[in-house]
Amino acid sequence: DVKVTQSSRYLVKRTGEKVFLECVQDMDHENMFWYRQDPGLGLRLIYFSYDVKMKEKGDIPEGYSVSREKKERFSLILESASTNQTSMYLCASSSRTDYITEAFFGQGTRLTVV
Amino acid sequence: SQQGEEDPQALSIQEGENATMNCSYKTSINNLQWYRQNSGRGLVHLILIRSNEREKHSGRLRVTLDTSKKSSSLLITASRAADTASYFCATDGLGKGAQKLVFGQGTRLTINP
Numbered sequence: 001d002v003k004v005t006q007s008s009r010y011l012v013k014r015t016g017e018k019v020f021l022e023c024v025q026d027m028d029h030e031n032m033f034w035y036r037q038d039p040g041l042g043l044r045l046i047y048f049s050y051d052v053k054m055k056e057k058g059d060i061p062e063g064y065s066v067s068r069e070k071k072e073r074f075s076l077i078l079e080s081a082s083t084n085q086t087s088m089y090l091c092a093s094s095s096r097t098d099y100i101t102e103a104f105f106g107q108g109t110r111l112t113v114v
Numbered sequence: 115s116q117q118g119e120e121d122p123q124a125l126s127i128q129e130g131e132n133a134t135m136n137c138s139y140k141t142s143i144n145n146l147q148w149y150r151q152n153s154g155r156g157l158v159h160l161i162l163i164r165s166n167e168r169e170k171h172s173g174r175l176r177v178t179l180d181t182s183k184k185s186s187s188l189l190i191t192a193s194r195a196a197d198t199a200s201y202f203c204a205t206d207g208l209g210k211g212a213q214k215l216v217f218g219q220g221t222r223l224t225i226n227p
Contacts, residue, residue: 004156031213031215033215035217040219041219042120042202042217042218042219042220043157043202043217043220044217045214045215045216045217048213048214048215050213056213056214058214058216059216088154090156090157092157092215094215096213098144099144099145099206100144100145100206100213100214100215101162102147102159102162103147103149103157103159103204103215104159105156105157105158106156107155107156108154108155108156110154
């Protein structure tokens with residue numbers, strides 16, 4: 001059974017803290033994605049990676065960075081957490097051919113910044 | 115900016131009725147996908163339609179794609195209470211954007227018993 005695992009289901013952090021959200025997939029997928037989901041705004045792409053050490057900005061990269069040192073792991077980093085980063089964060093992965101195939105999602109991390 | 119825009123934002127129907135959701139997008143694509151999200155959970159892939167396809171079926175799901183209008187529709191026939199969820203369309207891009215998967219805002223579907 002294919003799996004994308006996010007390290008935490010719920011997380012509470014203080015303003016100004018450096019926050020790491022971890023995502024691991026066991027499908028040997030090339031592509032990995034980080035999204036945030038807010039009511040009424042749908043899923044917005046923060047960053048994606050199509051290979052180890054490769055990353056591309058999505059639509060809302062400000063305030064975030066990512067790391068992909070190994071194929072199976074894609075980390076989202078909030079350099080200095082702020083209250084407007086309180087959100088649901090979703091990680092996904094997909095294989096890469098000439099086009100994106102089906103994406104598999106983790107269960108999400110609900111982050112609250114206080 | 116987001117690629118896909120779903121319409122309506124919310125839809126409430128009686129069990130057994132058909133539900134239709136629409137998606138419009140802005141730029142050329144390789145394929146379009148539909149996903150379902152149950153409350154507070156991750157998304158689950160439903161169906162993928164390639165840009166050279168016009169219609170695709172999977173069980174009670176029927177997806178159409180009109181690349182000239184940059185739009186797609188998802189039809190769920192004979193709806194059930196378990197179909198209550200949010201539905202999202204997602205598109206990729208061409209060239210350098212081919213590996214970038216962008217979602218719309220979603221349609222919240224409620225099936226009333």
